[in-house]
Amino acid sequence: MTExxxxxxxxxxxxxxxxxxxxxxxxxxxxxxTGCFLTHEDVLHPFIDQASKDEDQQILKRVGAYVERLLNxxxxxxxxxxxxxxxxxxxxxxxxxxxxxxxxxxxxxxISEYRAEGNAQ
Numbered sequence: 001m002t003e004x005x006x007x008x009x010x011x012x013x014x015x016x017x018x019x020x021x022x023x024x025x026x027x028x029x030x031x032x033x034t035g036c037f038l039t040h041e042d043v044l045h046p047f048i049d050q051a052s053k054d055e056d057q058q059i060l061k062r063v064g065a066y067v068e069r070l071l072n073x074x075x076x077x078x079x080x081x082x083x084x085x086x087x088x089x090x091x092x093x094x095x096x097x098x099x100x101x102x103x104x105x106x107x108x109x110x111i112s113e114y115r116a117e118g119n120a121q
Contacts, residue, residue, distance in 0.1 A: 001073065001075045001077055001078050002033070003030075003032070003033045003034060003035055003036055004032040004033050006036045006070075006077070006078060006081060007021065007025065007032050007033075007034065007036060007039055008032065009066075009069070009070070010036070010039060010040070010044065010066075013062060013065075013066040013069065014044070014047065014062065014066070017043060017044070017047060020043055021039060021043055024039065024042060024043055025039065036077075036081045036085065037081065037084070037085050040081065040085040040086060041085065041089075044086070045089060047059075048060075048063055048086075048090075048097070048101075049094075051063070052094075052097050052100060060100055060101045060102070061101075061102055063086075063101050064101045064102040064103045064104060064107065065104070067082050067086050067087060067101075067103060067104070067107045068103065068104030068105075068106060068107055070082035071083075071104070071106040071107060071110075072106070082107070083110050087103075087107055087110045087111060087114075088110075088114065090111070091110075091111050091114040091115070092114070098111055
């Protein structure tokens with residue numbers, strides 16, 4: 001998958017971020033071809049943090065569904081974005097958040113793998 005396609009999936013999954021994502025991508029200069037690791041780190045991560053602080057179960061549920069959606073695309077780049085860009089960030093930097101997000105089986109397996117390797121708490 002391309003950056004453009006994955007950013008479109010991100011916008012589809014979180015329409016409330018469309019304006020912020022569009023502005024971010026315009027400022028980056030690459031538009032929809034802005035790197036997904038950038039859009040996730042700079043836009044999605046703060047959104048997830050805020051949802052956690054607000055205890056917004058609907059958004060957290062959508063985060064879990066979004067990650068699983070990426071993992072089920074059977075695309076190596078989409079999988080890397082999901083695992084490295086979201087799951088690893090949560091497992092390593094936000095371990096308490098992992099229990100708040102209802103991840104699907106593939107994401108749960110990745111989190112378990114990080115924990116088994118001693119990379120996460």
